[in-house]
Amino acid sequence: MSPVGRLALILGLGFLYAPILVLVAYSFNASALVTVWGGFSTRWYGVLLADGPLMAAALVSLRVALAAALLATILGTLAALALDHGRRFPGRGLFAGLVYAPLAMPEVITGLSLLLLFVGIGLDRGLVTLVIAHATLGLGFVAIVVGARLRGLDPALTAAAADLGAGPLRVFATITLPLIAPALVAGFLLAFTLSLDDLVIASFVSGPGATTLPMRIYSQVRLGVNPAINAASTLIVGLVTLLALTATWLTGRKARTA
Protein backbone atom coordinates (compact mmCIF):
# COMPACT_ATOMS: atom_id res chain seq x y z
CA MET A 1 0.00 0.00 0.00
CA SER A 2 1.25 3.48 -0.85
CA PRO A 3 2.14 5.89 1.99
CA VAL A 4 -0.70 8.17 0.80
CA GLY A 5 -3.15 5.26 1.03
CA ARG A 6 -1.92 4.34 4.48
CA LEU A 7 -2.34 7.94 5.62
CA ALA A 8 -5.89 8.06 4.17
CA LEU A 9 -6.83 4.88 6.06
CA ILE A 10 -5.33 6.06 9.35
CA LEU A 11 -7.01 9.47 9.13
CA GLY A 12 -10.32 7.97 8.01
CA LEU A 13 -10.49 5.36 10.75
CA GLY A 14 -9.23 7.95 13.25
CA PHE A 15 -12.09 10.26 12.25
CA LEU A 16 -14.59 7.41 12.68
CA TYR A 17 -13.32 6.25 16.06
CA ALA A 18 -11.90 9.34 17.80
CA PRO A 19 -15.26 10.70 19.06
CA ILE A 20 -16.25 7.29 20.44
CA LEU A 21 -12.88 6.91 22.20
CA VAL A 22 -13.17 10.44 23.64
CA LEU A 23 -16.58 9.52 25.05
CA VAL A 24 -15.28 6.30 26.59
CA ALA A 25 -12.30 8.14 28.12
CA TYR A 26 -14.52 10.84 29.63
CA SER A 27 -16.79 8.25 31.20
CA PHE A 28 -13.82 7.31 33.41
CA ASN A 29 -12.84 10.93 34.13
CA ALA A 30 -13.24 11.86 37.82
CA SER A 31 -13.80 15.48 36.77
CA ALA A 32 -17.11 16.55 35.25
CA LEU A 33 -15.30 18.99 32.91
CA VAL A 34 -14.32 17.76 29.45
CA THR A 35 -11.03 19.66 29.32
CA VAL A 36 -9.83 18.66 32.79
CA TRP A 37 -8.55 15.16 33.50
CA GLY A 38 -9.32 14.54 37.18
CA GLY A 39 -7.90 11.03 37.28
CA PHE A 40 -9.41 7.61 36.64
CA SER A 41 -12.73 6.99 38.33
CA THR A 42 -15.80 4.83 37.99
CA ARG A 43 -17.98 7.29 39.94
CA TRP A 44 -20.16 8.10 36.91
CA TYR A 45 -21.08 4.43 36.58
CA GLY A 46 -22.27 4.57 40.18
CA VAL A 47 -24.30 7.71 39.40
CA LEU A 48 -25.72 5.90 36.37
CA LEU A 49 -26.82 2.81 38.32
CA ALA A 50 -28.56 5.02 40.88
CA ASP A 51 -30.47 6.86 38.10
CA GLY A 52 -33.89 5.20 38.37
CA PRO A 53 -35.59 6.72 35.29
CA LEU A 54 -32.60 5.91 33.08
CA MET A 55 -32.53 2.29 34.27
CA ALA A 56 -36.29 2.00 33.69
CA ALA A 57 -35.84 3.41 30.17
CA ALA A 58 -33.08 0.85 29.50
CA LEU A 59 -35.47 -1.94 30.52
CA VAL A 60 -38.19 -0.58 28.19
CA SER A 61 -35.68 -0.43 25.33
CA LEU A 62 -34.48 -4.00 25.87
CA ARG A 63 -38.02 -5.39 26.01
CA VAL A 64 -39.11 -3.49 22.90
CA ALA A 65 -35.93 -4.45 21.00
CA LEU A 66 -36.35 -8.14 21.84
CA ALA A 67 -40.01 -8.29 20.74
CA ALA A 68 -39.46 -6.10 17.66
CA ALA A 69 -36.42 -8.10 16.52
CA LEU A 70 -38.30 -11.40 16.86
CA LEU A 71 -41.23 -10.09 14.83
CA ALA A 72 -38.91 -8.48 12.26
CA THR A 73 -37.00 -11.74 11.82
CA ILE A 74 -40.16 -13.76 11.16
CA LEU A 75 -41.76 -11.20 8.84
CA GLY A 76 -38.49 -10.30 7.09
CA THR A 77 -37.70 -13.96 6.42
CA LEU A 78 -41.19 -14.51 4.96
CA ALA A 79 -40.70 -11.41 2.79
CA ALA A 80 -37.27 -12.62 1.61
CA LEU A 81 -38.68 -16.07 0.78
CA ALA A 82 -41.55 -14.48 -1.14
CA LEU A 83 -39.14 -12.35 -3.18
CA ASP A 84 -36.55 -15.12 -3.70
CA HIS A 85 -35.68 -16.38 -7.18
CA GLY A 86 -37.82 -13.81 -8.94
CA ARG A 87 -40.94 -15.59 -7.68
CA ARG A 88 -43.92 -14.03 -9.43
CA PHE A 89 -47.13 -13.01 -7.70
CA PRO A 90 -49.58 -10.15 -8.14
CA GLY A 91 -48.23 -6.89 -6.70
CA ARG A 92 -44.60 -8.06 -6.49
CA GLY A 93 -43.20 -4.64 -7.41
CA LEU A 94 -45.32 -2.85 -4.81
CA PHE A 95 -44.38 -5.51 -2.23
CA ALA A 96 -40.64 -5.08 -2.83
CA GLY A 97 -41.07 -1.31 -2.65
CA LEU A 98 -42.88 -1.56 0.69
CA VAL A 99 -40.24 -3.91 2.14
CA TYR A 100 -37.38 -1.53 1.40
CA ALA A 101 -39.19 1.84 1.74
CA PRO A 102 -38.67 2.19 5.51
CA LEU A 103 -34.90 1.73 5.01
CA ALA A 104 -34.61 4.73 2.71
CA MET A 105 -37.35 6.96 4.07
CA PRO A 106 -36.32 9.78 6.44
CA GLU A 107 -37.15 8.65 9.97
CA VAL A 108 -39.30 11.69 10.67
CA ILE A 109 -41.69 10.59 7.89
CA THR A 110 -41.88 6.98 9.13
CA GLY A 111 -42.48 8.20 12.67
CA LEU A 112 -45.13 10.76 11.75
CA SER A 113 -47.01 8.41 9.40
CA LEU A 114 -47.13 5.54 11.94
CA LEU A 115 -48.27 7.88 14.68
CA LEU A 116 -51.11 9.22 12.52
CA LEU A 117 -52.15 5.62 11.82
CA PHE A 118 -52.14 4.69 15.53
CA VAL A 119 -54.18 7.79 16.39
CA GLY A 120 -56.53 7.06 13.48
CA ILE A 121 -57.28 3.50 14.59
CA GLY A 122 -57.39 4.47 18.26
CA LEU A 123 -54.42 2.34 19.38
CA ASP A 124 -52.95 3.69 22.63
CA ARG A 125 -49.34 4.73 22.27
CA GLY A 126 -46.90 2.67 24.32
CA LEU A 127 -44.95 -0.57 24.19
CA VAL A 128 -47.18 -2.14 21.52
CA THR A 129 -46.88 0.78 19.08
CA LEU A 130 -43.10 0.90 19.67
CA VAL A 131 -42.79 -2.80 18.86
CA ILE A 132 -44.90 -2.47 15.69
CA ALA A 133 -42.86 0.51 14.46
CA HIS A 134 -39.47 -1.09 15.15
CA ALA A 135 -40.53 -4.44 13.68
CA THR A 136 -41.56 -2.66 10.46
CA LEU A 137 -38.17 -0.91 10.30
CA GLY A 138 -36.18 -4.06 11.10
CA LEU A 139 -38.12 -6.21 8.62
CA GLY A 140 -36.40 -4.61 5.63
CA PHE A 141 -32.91 -5.21 7.04
CA VAL A 142 -33.74 -8.85 7.80
CA ALA A 143 -35.14 -9.25 4.26
CA ILE A 144 -31.85 -7.93 2.78
CA VAL A 145 -29.60 -10.17 4.90
CA VAL A 146 -31.74 -13.31 4.48
CA GLY A 147 -32.33 -12.56 0.77
CA ALA A 148 -28.57 -12.41 0.14
CA ARG A 149 -28.14 -15.77 1.83
CA LEU A 150 -31.03 -17.33 -0.13
CA ARG A 151 -29.48 -16.20 -3.42
CA GLY A 152 -26.28 -18.00 -2.44
CA LEU A 153 -28.08 -21.33 -1.89
CA ASP A 154 -27.75 -24.11 -4.42
CA PRO A 155 -31.30 -24.70 -5.80
CA ALA A 156 -30.32 -28.32 -6.50
CA LEU A 157 -30.47 -29.03 -2.74
CA THR A 158 -34.15 -28.16 -2.34
CA ALA A 159 -34.98 -29.72 -5.74
CA ALA A 160 -33.32 -32.99 -4.64
CA ALA A 161 -35.30 -33.06 -1.38
CA ALA A 162 -38.53 -32.40 -3.26
CA ASP A 163 -37.70 -35.16 -5.78
CA LEU A 164 -37.21 -37.55 -2.87
CA GLY A 165 -40.78 -36.84 -1.82
CA ALA A 166 -40.47 -34.13 0.85
CA GLY A 167 -43.34 -31.62 0.93
CA PRO A 168 -42.64 -27.88 0.70
CA LEU A 169 -42.85 -27.41 4.47
CA ARG A 170 -40.50 -30.32 5.11
CA VAL A 171 -38.03 -29.03 2.49
CA PHE A 172 -38.08 -25.64 4.20
CA ALA A 173 -37.67 -27.05 7.73
CA THR A 174 -34.95 -29.60 6.96
CA ILE A 175 -32.99 -28.00 4.10
CA THR A 176 -33.58 -24.26 3.71
CA LEU A 177 -33.93 -23.25 7.37
CA PRO A 178 -30.65 -24.79 8.64
CA LEU A 179 -28.80 -23.28 5.67
CA ILE A 180 -30.12 -19.74 6.22
CA ALA A 181 -29.88 -19.92 10.05
CA PRO A 182 -26.75 -17.70 10.31
CA ALA A 183 -28.54 -15.01 8.27
CA LEU A 184 -31.57 -15.25 10.58
CA VAL A 185 -29.37 -14.69 13.62
CA ALA A 186 -27.53 -11.82 11.90
CA GLY A 187 -30.83 -10.25 10.83
CA PHE A 188 -32.21 -10.60 14.35
CA LEU A 189 -29.13 -8.89 15.83
CA LEU A 190 -29.31 -6.04 13.32
CA ALA A 191 -33.03 -5.50 13.98
CA PHE A 192 -32.28 -5.59 17.71
CA THR A 193 -29.55 -2.93 17.52
CA LEU A 194 -31.70 -0.76 15.22
CA SER A 195 -34.53 -0.81 17.75
CA LEU A 196 -32.16 -0.16 20.65
CA ASP A 197 -30.71 2.82 18.77
CA ASP A 198 -33.80 4.53 17.40
CA LEU A 199 -34.72 7.95 18.77
CA VAL A 200 -36.78 9.67 16.08
CA ILE A 201 -39.45 7.04 15.33
CA ALA A 202 -39.76 6.13 19.02
CA SER A 203 -40.36 9.79 19.95
CA PHE A 204 -43.37 9.85 17.62
CA VAL A 205 -44.99 6.52 18.42
CA SER A 206 -44.27 6.11 22.12
CA GLY A 207 -46.59 7.39 24.82
CA PRO A 208 -46.37 8.35 28.48
CA GLY A 209 -44.87 5.55 30.54
CA ALA A 210 -42.93 4.03 27.64
CA THR A 211 -39.79 6.18 27.48
CA THR A 212 -36.98 4.35 25.69
CA LEU A 213 -33.28 4.72 26.52
CA PRO A 214 -32.45 6.94 23.49
CA MET A 215 -35.43 9.18 24.37
CA ARG A 216 -34.16 9.53 27.94
CA ILE A 217 -30.59 10.17 26.77
CA TYR A 218 -31.81 12.74 24.23
CA SER A 219 -33.75 14.69 26.87
CA GLN A 220 -30.56 14.78 29.01
CA VAL A 221 -28.02 15.67 26.33
CA ARG A 222 -30.12 18.57 25.03
CA LEU A 223 -29.12 20.20 28.32
CA GLY A 224 -25.40 19.69 27.56
CA VAL A 225 -22.61 17.20 28.23
CA ASN A 226 -23.41 14.92 31.15
CA PRO A 227 -20.80 12.51 32.61
CA ALA A 228 -23.40 9.90 33.63
CA ILE A 229 -24.64 9.84 30.03
CA ASN A 230 -21.03 9.27 28.95
CA ALA A 231 -20.98 6.17 31.16
CA ALA A 232 -24.33 4.98 29.77
CA SER A 233 -23.06 5.62 26.22
CA THR A 234 -19.93 3.59 26.86
CA LEU A 235 -22.01 0.62 28.01
CA ILE A 236 -24.37 0.91 25.00
CA VAL A 237 -21.52 1.29 22.51
CA GLY A 238 -19.85 -1.78 24.01
CA LEU A 239 -23.01 -3.87 23.77
CA VAL A 240 -23.96 -2.71 20.27
CA THR A 241 -20.41 -3.17 18.95
CA LEU A 242 -20.44 -6.73 20.25
CA LEU A 243 -23.78 -7.44 18.54
CA ALA A 244 -22.69 -5.74 15.30
CA LEU A 245 -19.41 -7.68 15.21
CA THR A 246 -21.30 -10.95 15.73
CA ALA A 247 -23.74 -10.06 12.94
CA THR A 248 -20.91 -9.02 10.59
CA TRP A 249 -19.06 -12.24 11.35
CA LEU A 250 -22.18 -14.34 10.69
CA THR A 251 -22.93 -12.62 7.36
CA GLY A 252 -19.23 -12.76 6.41
CA ARG A 253 -19.21 -16.55 6.86
CA LYS A 254 -21.89 -16.80 4.19
CA ALA A 255 -19.53 -15.43 1.55
CA ARG A 256 -17.08 -18.28 2.11
CA THR A 257 -19.52 -21.18 2.43
CA ALA A 258 -21.82 -20.15 -0.43
Add this chain to the structure above:
Amino acid sequence: MTTTRALARLLLPTIPFLWLGAFVLLPFLIVLKISLSIPATAQPPYLPVLDWSGGIDGWGAFLEALDFANYETLATDALYRDAALSSLGLAATATAILLAIGTPIAHALARAPARWQPLLVALVIVPFWTSFLIRIYAWIAILKTEGLLNAVLLRIGLIAQPLEILNTQAAVLIGLAYAYLPFMVLPLYAVLSRLDRRLEEAAADLGASPTRVFWTVTLPLARPGLAAGALLCFVPMVGEFIIPDLLGGSDTLMLGRVLWSEFFSNRDWPLASAVAILLLGIVLTPVLFRESRRHREAAP
Protein backbone atom coordinates in the same frame (compact mmCIF):
# COMPACT_ATOMS: atom_id res chain seq x y z
CA MET B 1 -48.88 -31.76 -4.04
CA THR B 2 -48.76 -29.14 -6.74
CA THR B 3 -51.81 -27.45 -5.23
CA THR B 4 -50.20 -27.22 -1.78
CA ARG B 5 -47.11 -25.75 -3.39
CA ALA B 6 -49.19 -23.26 -5.32
CA LEU B 7 -51.06 -22.44 -2.13
CA ALA B 8 -47.79 -21.96 -0.20
CA ARG B 9 -46.52 -19.72 -2.98
CA LEU B 10 -49.63 -17.59 -2.72
CA LEU B 11 -49.74 -17.54 1.10
CA LEU B 12 -46.06 -16.81 1.62
CA PRO B 13 -46.19 -13.11 0.68
CA THR B 14 -49.61 -12.63 2.27
CA ILE B 15 -48.54 -12.20 5.91
CA PRO B 16 -45.71 -9.69 5.33
CA PHE B 17 -47.80 -8.04 2.61
CA LEU B 18 -50.69 -7.45 5.03
CA TRP B 19 -48.26 -6.14 7.66
CA LEU B 20 -46.57 -3.75 5.21
CA GLY B 21 -49.93 -2.64 3.82
CA ALA B 22 -51.12 -1.80 7.31
CA PHE B 23 -47.93 -0.19 8.65
CA VAL B 24 -46.22 1.33 5.59
CA LEU B 25 -48.75 1.96 2.80
CA LEU B 26 -51.79 2.92 4.90
CA PRO B 27 -49.83 5.34 7.16
CA PHE B 28 -48.45 7.04 4.06
CA LEU B 29 -51.95 7.50 2.63
CA ILE B 30 -53.07 8.93 5.96
CA VAL B 31 -50.21 11.47 5.89
CA LEU B 32 -51.25 12.44 2.37
CA LYS B 33 -54.85 12.86 3.48
CA ILE B 34 -54.09 14.83 6.63
CA SER B 35 -51.76 17.14 4.70
CA LEU B 36 -54.93 18.19 2.85
CA SER B 37 -56.85 18.88 6.07
CA ILE B 38 -57.12 22.00 8.16
CA PRO B 39 -55.91 22.08 11.77
CA ALA B 40 -58.57 22.10 14.48
CA THR B 41 -58.51 22.26 18.23
CA ALA B 42 -60.11 18.85 18.53
CA GLN B 43 -59.02 15.27 19.12
CA PRO B 44 -57.54 14.33 16.64
CA PRO B 45 -56.47 17.91 15.89
CA TYR B 46 -57.48 18.17 12.23
CA LEU B 47 -60.50 18.40 9.90
CA PRO B 48 -61.99 16.85 7.81
CA VAL B 49 -62.14 13.35 9.20
CA LEU B 50 -63.45 10.74 6.80
CA ASP B 51 -66.75 9.41 8.16
CA TRP B 52 -67.16 5.85 6.91
CA SER B 53 -70.81 5.70 7.97
CA GLY B 54 -71.71 8.41 5.42
CA GLY B 55 -71.33 6.05 2.44
CA ILE B 56 -70.93 7.68 -1.00
CA ASP B 57 -72.25 11.02 0.30
CA GLY B 58 -69.66 10.92 3.08
CA TRP B 59 -66.93 10.51 0.45
CA GLY B 60 -68.31 13.43 -1.54
CA ALA B 61 -68.35 15.70 1.49
CA PHE B 62 -64.85 14.51 2.39
CA LEU B 63 -63.45 15.26 -1.07
CA GLU B 64 -65.06 18.70 -1.10
CA ALA B 65 -63.53 19.57 2.24
CA LEU B 66 -59.97 18.75 1.08
CA ASP B 67 -57.86 21.81 1.42
CA PHE B 68 -54.58 22.85 -0.17
CA ALA B 69 -53.94 25.64 2.35
CA ASN B 70 -51.02 23.79 3.95
CA TYR B 71 -49.20 23.56 0.63
CA GLU B 72 -49.89 27.25 0.01
CA THR B 73 -48.30 27.96 3.38
CA LEU B 74 -45.26 25.87 2.40
CA ALA B 75 -44.94 27.69 -0.91
CA THR B 76 -45.39 31.23 0.42
CA ASP B 77 -43.94 31.25 3.94
CA ALA B 78 -40.22 32.03 3.80
CA LEU B 79 -39.52 29.72 6.77
CA TYR B 80 -40.35 26.58 4.81
CA ARG B 81 -38.64 27.72 1.62
CA ASP B 82 -35.50 28.54 3.61
CA ALA B 83 -35.66 25.19 5.42
CA ALA B 84 -35.99 23.30 2.13
CA LEU B 85 -33.14 25.23 0.51
CA SER B 86 -30.96 24.91 3.58
CA SER B 87 -31.62 21.12 3.80
CA LEU B 88 -30.67 20.72 0.14
CA GLY B 89 -27.63 23.00 0.48
CA LEU B 90 -26.26 21.30 3.58
CA ALA B 91 -26.89 17.80 2.19
CA ALA B 92 -25.23 18.71 -1.14
CA THR B 93 -22.21 20.30 0.57
CA ALA B 94 -21.82 17.32 2.90
CA THR B 95 -22.09 14.93 -0.07
CA ALA B 96 -19.29 16.85 -1.83
CA ILE B 97 -17.15 16.67 1.33
CA LEU B 98 -17.86 12.94 1.61
CA LEU B 99 -16.88 12.34 -2.03
CA ALA B 100 -13.60 14.14 -1.36
CA ILE B 101 -12.71 12.27 1.84
CA GLY B 102 -14.46 8.96 1.07
CA THR B 103 -12.74 8.31 -2.27
CA PRO B 104 -9.15 8.17 -0.94
CA ILE B 105 -10.27 6.01 2.00
CA ALA B 106 -12.19 3.56 -0.23
CA HIS B 107 -9.27 3.49 -2.69
CA ALA B 108 -6.80 2.72 0.09
CA LEU B 109 -9.13 -0.02 1.42
CA ALA B 110 -9.36 -1.64 -2.01
CA ARG B 111 -5.54 -1.58 -2.39
CA ALA B 112 -4.79 -2.87 1.12
CA PRO B 113 -3.31 -6.40 1.40
CA ALA B 114 -6.09 -8.93 0.76
CA ARG B 115 -5.84 -10.58 4.17
CA TRP B 116 -6.34 -7.21 5.93
CA GLN B 117 -9.37 -6.18 3.88
CA PRO B 118 -12.16 -8.03 5.78
CA LEU B 119 -10.95 -6.55 9.08
CA LEU B 120 -10.60 -3.03 7.65
CA VAL B 121 -14.07 -3.21 6.07
CA ALA B 122 -15.52 -4.41 9.39
CA LEU B 123 -13.84 -1.43 11.08
CA VAL B 124 -15.71 0.89 8.68
CA ILE B 125 -19.05 -0.90 9.18
CA VAL B 126 -19.05 -1.16 12.99
CA PRO B 127 -19.48 2.58 13.78
CA PHE B 128 -22.47 2.58 11.42
CA TRP B 129 -24.23 0.17 13.79
CA THR B 130 -23.07 1.96 16.93
CA SER B 131 -25.71 4.26 18.39
CA PHE B 132 -26.19 7.19 16.05
CA LEU B 133 -27.44 9.50 18.82
CA ILE B 134 -24.44 8.76 21.04
CA ARG B 135 -21.91 9.26 18.25
CA ILE B 136 -23.40 12.67 17.47
CA TYR B 137 -23.57 13.55 21.17
CA ALA B 138 -19.84 12.76 21.41
CA TRP B 139 -19.11 15.66 19.04
CA ILE B 140 -20.66 18.19 21.47
CA ALA B 141 -17.80 17.63 23.94
CA ILE B 142 -15.30 18.01 21.08
CA LEU B 143 -16.73 21.03 19.29
CA LYS B 144 -18.09 23.24 22.06
CA THR B 145 -16.30 26.50 22.87
CA GLU B 146 -14.67 25.09 26.03
CA GLY B 147 -14.38 21.67 24.39
CA LEU B 148 -11.57 19.35 23.39
CA LEU B 149 -10.82 20.69 19.88
CA ASN B 150 -10.43 24.28 21.09
CA ALA B 151 -8.33 23.15 24.06
CA VAL B 152 -5.94 21.30 21.72
CA LEU B 153 -5.76 24.12 19.17
CA LEU B 154 -5.11 26.72 21.91
CA ARG B 155 -2.45 24.53 23.53
CA ILE B 156 -0.45 24.12 20.33
CA GLY B 157 -0.89 27.83 19.63
CA LEU B 158 -2.70 27.48 16.31
CA ILE B 159 -5.44 29.85 17.47
CA ALA B 160 -5.47 32.65 20.04
CA GLN B 161 -9.22 32.68 20.66
CA PRO B 162 -11.49 29.63 20.98
CA LEU B 163 -13.48 28.98 17.80
CA GLU B 164 -17.27 29.02 17.83
CA ILE B 165 -18.05 25.80 15.98
CA LEU B 166 -20.88 24.18 17.92
CA ASN B 167 -24.32 25.52 16.98
CA THR B 168 -23.16 26.62 13.52
CA GLN B 169 -23.62 25.10 10.08
CA ALA B 170 -19.96 24.02 10.17
CA ALA B 171 -20.78 21.72 13.10
CA VAL B 172 -23.72 20.28 11.14
CA LEU B 173 -21.44 19.58 8.16
CA ILE B 174 -18.86 17.89 10.40
CA GLY B 175 -21.63 15.77 11.95
CA LEU B 176 -23.10 14.82 8.57
CA ALA B 177 -19.69 13.91 7.09
CA TYR B 178 -18.88 11.86 10.20
CA ALA B 179 -22.18 9.98 10.43
CA TYR B 180 -22.48 9.15 6.73
CA LEU B 181 -18.84 8.30 5.92
CA PRO B 182 -19.49 4.51 5.92
CA PHE B 183 -22.38 5.03 3.43
CA MET B 184 -19.90 6.64 1.02
CA VAL B 185 -16.91 4.37 1.59
CA LEU B 186 -18.67 0.98 1.33
CA PRO B 187 -20.31 1.28 -2.13
CA LEU B 188 -17.14 2.92 -3.48
CA TYR B 189 -15.03 0.13 -2.03
CA ALA B 190 -17.35 -2.47 -3.61
CA VAL B 191 -16.70 -0.99 -7.07
CA LEU B 192 -12.99 -0.22 -6.61
CA SER B 193 -12.12 -3.68 -5.25
CA ARG B 194 -13.62 -5.35 -8.33
CA LEU B 195 -11.92 -3.02 -10.76
CA ASP B 196 -9.64 -4.62 -13.38
CA ARG B 197 -6.18 -3.65 -12.09
CA ARG B 198 -4.61 -4.39 -15.51
CA LEU B 199 -6.16 -1.18 -16.87
CA GLU B 200 -4.29 0.86 -14.26
CA GLU B 201 -1.09 -1.13 -14.90
CA ALA B 202 -1.38 -0.54 -18.64
CA ALA B 203 -1.72 3.21 -18.09
CA ALA B 204 1.29 3.18 -15.76
CA ASP B 205 3.34 1.17 -18.28
CA LEU B 206 2.54 3.78 -20.91
CA GLY B 207 4.14 6.39 -18.66
CA ALA B 208 1.24 7.89 -16.71
CA SER B 209 2.07 9.08 -13.20
CA PRO B 210 0.11 7.49 -10.29
CA THR B 211 -1.91 10.72 -9.94
CA ARG B 212 -2.75 10.71 -13.65
CA VAL B 213 -3.73 7.03 -13.53
CA PHE B 214 -6.05 7.77 -10.63
CA TRP B 215 -7.78 10.73 -12.34
CA THR B 216 -8.00 9.36 -15.88
CA VAL B 217 -8.48 5.61 -15.33
CA THR B 218 -9.54 4.71 -11.77
CA LEU B 219 -12.01 7.51 -11.07
CA PRO B 220 -14.00 7.28 -14.33
CA LEU B 221 -14.30 3.49 -13.84
CA ALA B 222 -15.53 4.06 -10.28
CA ARG B 223 -18.45 6.24 -11.42
CA PRO B 224 -21.20 3.74 -10.46
CA GLY B 225 -19.76 3.61 -6.92
CA LEU B 226 -19.49 7.39 -6.72
CA ALA B 227 -23.12 7.76 -7.83
CA ALA B 228 -24.38 5.08 -5.41
CA GLY B 229 -22.43 6.56 -2.49
CA ALA B 230 -23.62 10.09 -3.23
CA LEU B 231 -27.24 8.95 -3.41
CA LEU B 232 -27.00 6.82 -0.24
CA CYS B 233 -25.65 9.84 1.65
CA PHE B 234 -27.68 12.65 0.13
CA VAL B 235 -31.15 11.12 0.53
CA PRO B 236 -31.17 10.48 4.29
CA MET B 237 -29.15 13.64 5.01
CA VAL B 238 -31.91 15.86 3.57
CA GLY B 239 -34.35 14.53 6.18
CA GLU B 240 -31.85 14.40 9.04
CA PHE B 241 -33.13 15.48 12.47
CA ILE B 242 -30.65 14.52 15.20
CA ILE B 243 -27.55 16.17 13.68
CA PRO B 244 -29.03 19.66 13.07
CA ASP B 245 -30.85 19.48 16.39
CA LEU B 246 -27.85 18.60 18.57
CA LEU B 247 -25.04 20.33 16.65
CA GLY B 248 -26.74 23.06 14.60
CA GLY B 249 -28.18 25.31 17.30
CA SER B 250 -31.41 27.19 16.84
CA ASP B 251 -30.37 28.89 13.58
CA THR B 252 -29.92 25.75 11.46
CA LEU B 253 -33.13 25.04 9.61
CA MET B 254 -33.62 21.65 8.07
CA LEU B 255 -36.85 20.06 6.90
CA GLY B 256 -36.66 17.10 9.30
CA ARG B 257 -36.36 19.53 12.18
CA VAL B 258 -39.16 21.78 10.90
CA LEU B 259 -41.44 18.73 10.66
CA TRP B 260 -40.50 17.77 14.23
CA SER B 261 -41.24 21.21 15.68
CA GLU B 262 -44.49 21.65 13.71
CA PHE B 263 -45.58 18.37 15.20
CA PHE B 264 -44.28 18.46 18.76
CA SER B 265 -44.14 22.20 19.54
CA ASN B 266 -46.88 23.74 17.37
CA ARG B 267 -49.06 20.63 17.31
CA ASP B 268 -50.01 21.47 13.72
CA TRP B 269 -50.43 17.94 12.38
CA PRO B 270 -51.73 18.90 8.92
CA LEU B 271 -48.78 21.23 8.29
CA ALA B 272 -46.32 18.62 9.60
CA SER B 273 -47.90 16.14 7.15
CA ALA B 274 -47.50 18.59 4.28
CA VAL B 275 -43.81 19.04 5.22
CA ALA B 276 -43.48 15.23 5.20
CA ILE B 277 -44.93 15.05 1.66
CA LEU B 278 -42.59 17.84 0.50
CA LEU B 279 -39.61 16.04 2.07
CA LEU B 280 -40.65 12.78 0.46
CA GLY B 281 -40.88 14.48 -2.93
CA ILE B 282 -37.37 15.92 -2.49
CA VAL B 283 -35.79 12.59 -1.52
CA LEU B 284 -37.65 10.61 -4.19
CA THR B 285 -36.61 12.89 -7.07
CA PRO B 286 -32.94 11.79 -7.25
CA VAL B 287 -33.91 8.15 -6.67
CA LEU B 288 -36.44 8.14 -9.53
CA PHE B 289 -34.06 10.11 -11.75
CA ARG B 290 -31.38 7.46 -11.23
CA GLU B 291 -33.84 4.60 -11.84
CA SER B 292 -35.02 6.12 -15.12
CA ARG B 293 -31.42 6.66 -16.24
CA ARG B 294 -30.61 3.06 -15.40
CA HIS B 295 -33.58 1.95 -17.49
CA ARG B 296 -32.47 4.09 -20.41
CA GLU B 297 -28.89 2.81 -20.18
CA ALA B 298 -30.11 -0.78 -19.99
CA ALA B 299 -32.23 -0.34 -23.12
CA PRO B 300 -30.27 -0.70 -26.39
